[in-house]
Amino acid sequence: TRSTRPQRMLKAVQKNAIRGNPESVISAIDYFCKHSEWAMNVGDEKGCILDSVVTEVDPSTVLELGTYCGYSTVRIARLLSPGTKFITVEFNPASAEVARKIIAYAGLQDKVTLVEGASGDLIPQIKKLYGITTFDFIFLDHWKDRYLPDIKLFEEYGLLGKGSVLLADNVICPGTPEYLEYVRNSPRYESRYYPSHLEYTKVEDGLEKSLFLG
Ligand SMILES: O=C(NCCCCCn1ccc2cnccc21)c1cc(-c2ccc(F)cc2)cc(O)c1O
């Protein structure tokens, strides 16, 4: 049967990247997406903004919602200090399977816990299952209509501490209007918009960084 786009992306990584070299894995995926097939990775332009925020926060605990093929997982994991707890969540089993292989190809499998499931089911269990009290950094890149309900779950289950940083992808395209309205109007967050473009295109998009004030 016909291969899937994630499977073709994995083949491109295995062919063009160097095992154990995260930078080469990132480059191979970006090359594939620019020259072969567009795919919904955060991409190189927004990826550099992601890198700068992760570096600035230097988190001890990280949550990513929306692993997809592991591109942003690799971008984040390569910057983390030893001992950092990094959980990434993927709903689609086929994507999760490819992501595991891409993360392992980059040599970062020991830094990442990939969990398969839906954020709404997982968030209430994270403290119990993974012994996490609060997340220093959260990257939102899953179903766009889940960003708002999930940030409310983070608050409800006490998963945010003073200084926790949330970074949301696609706040313009496909767009997350209700989430933006919430974080920009809530007195509990300090929000800032980072203008950019939809991965591998000239279409306007950007990242919203929100600091939880406690
Ligand atoms: O849809 C996007 N991502 C989400 C994919 C599905 C996530 C499923 N999932 C994973 C974890 C998880 C946990 N709980 C529940 C569900 C969960 C997305 C789309 C575009 C895009 C597409 C077409 C277009 F024309 C323009 C833009 C660009 C992006 O950068 C994107 O991120």
Ligand SMILES: [Mg+2]
């Ligand atoms: Mg995205």
